Amino acid sequence: MITDDGMLVPDNEMHLQFRSVSENEAFARVAVAAFVSQLDPTMEELTELKTAVSEAVTNAIIHGYENTYGEVRVSCAIWNGVVEIEIEDDGKGIEDVELARQPLWTSRPELERSGMGITIMESFVDELMIESAPGRGTRIRMRKTIASSTKPIGQA
Amino acid sequence: MTGITKVRSLSTVAFETLGSGGKGVFTMPVETTVVDGILLVRLAGELDHHAVESIRQDIETGLESVRHRGLVLSFRGIDFMDSSGLGLILGRYRSVKEHKGRMALCEVNTTLSKLFELSGILKILPVFESEQAAILALKEA
Numbered sequence A: 001m002i003t004d005d006g007m008l009v010p011d012n013e014m015h016l017q018f019r020s021v022s023e024n025e026a027f028a029r030v031a032v033a034a035f036v037s038q039l040d041p042t043m044e045e046l047t048e049l050k051t052a053v054s055e056a057v058t059n060a061i062i063h064g065y066e067n068t069y070g071e072v073r074v075s076c077a078i079w080n081g082v083v084e085i086e087i088e089d090d091g092k093g094i095e096d097v098e099l100a101r102q103p104l105w106t107s108r109p110e111l112e113r114s115g116m117g118i119t120i121m122e123s124f125v126d127e128l129m130i131e132s133a134p135g136r137g138t139r140i141r142m143r144k145t146i147a148s149s150t151k152p153i154g155q156a
Numbered sequence B: 001m002t003g004i005t006k007v008r009s010l011s012t013v014a015f016e017t018l019g020s021g022g023k024g025v026f027t028m029p030v031e032t033t034v035v036d037g038i039l040l041v042r043l044a045g046e047l048d049h050h051a052v053e054s055i056r057q058d059i060e061t062g063l064e065s066v067r068h069r070g071l072v073l074s075f076r077g078i079d080f081m082d083s084s085g086l087g088l089i090l091g092r093y094r095s096v097k098e099h100k101g102r103m104a105l106c107e108v109n110t111t112l113s114k115l116f117e118l119s120g121i122l123k124i125l126p127v128f129e130s131e132q133a134a135i136l137a138l139k140e141a
């Protein structure tokens, strides 16, 4: 939407910031699902978004911070029926993003990781962008169109 | 001390309001039974990284009691699962196979099937509609 002074802003947005502990995996996906509910998504769309968020937050905790103290940030914006979610950590970063995107590739097989997280994210959202550099953290951006949402939030 | 307790119960309420249905966000109940020498595990609640950490050991302990002969995982009570659940399944598959035992899955809904398909689990593990069918199949093997 366009504000009174002519700025292009999302129809709605929210930001979360939390500690890198595994309890917050459920917190983050449930919070995002509750926020997105205003677009009246189907159960399937909601489950897909929850799963994608869970994957990204879990990766931040396990791989980004390797289960040590850190901050994870999640933001969520709605642009005319499109949900845009960012999940960000200041952890160790990814050396080779192309390799990380390969199905079944994991750097931590000893933790019983299956290397499917990024593949699941890719198949459950419309667009997935990964920005990462060693020592500089990781930012995942995903976009998904919610089919039922025809009119922008905040308009009658 | 009372302050801490209060905050805790408040956040639990908030979670339940947000749609977990009040079921097992903080605890992941797992029911294990032995049927004809085969370990039947009824998974319930949300199978994510947080939940999987404690449940892995429960299953392994159960497997030892049946000497890894057979394992059936039932997904009937699962409300949510991500790749951490896939890791749990594949990890148990490895440990059962190592002991020359057999394993099957059952009561899998369409959302879960999608994850199993993506990860190739459907190619290595049989899926049955009911617990009885899964147990029978392992017994006859």
Ligand SMILES: Nc1ncnc2c1ncn2[C@@H]1O[C@H](COP(=O)(O)OP(=O)(O)OP(=O)(O)O)[C@@H](O)[C@H]1O
Residues within 6 Å of the ligand: A055, A059, A060, A061, A063, A064, A065, A089, A091, A092, A093, A094, A100, A101, A105, A106, A107, A108, A112, A113, A114, A115, A116, A117, A118, A119, A138, B083, B084, B086, B087
């Ligand atoms: N936030 C992150 N920080 C650092 N490394 C990451 C991050 N996210 C992903 N990676 C790297 O990318 C690899 C692939 O991630 P992906 O989620 O696909 O698999 P996984 O987490 O290893 O296994 P699974 O998700 O199936 O449990 C990881 O093993 C890790 O090396």
Ligand SMILES: [Mg+2]
Residues within 6 Å of the ligand: A055, A058, A059, A113, A116, A117, A118, B083
């Ligand atoms: Mg992962």
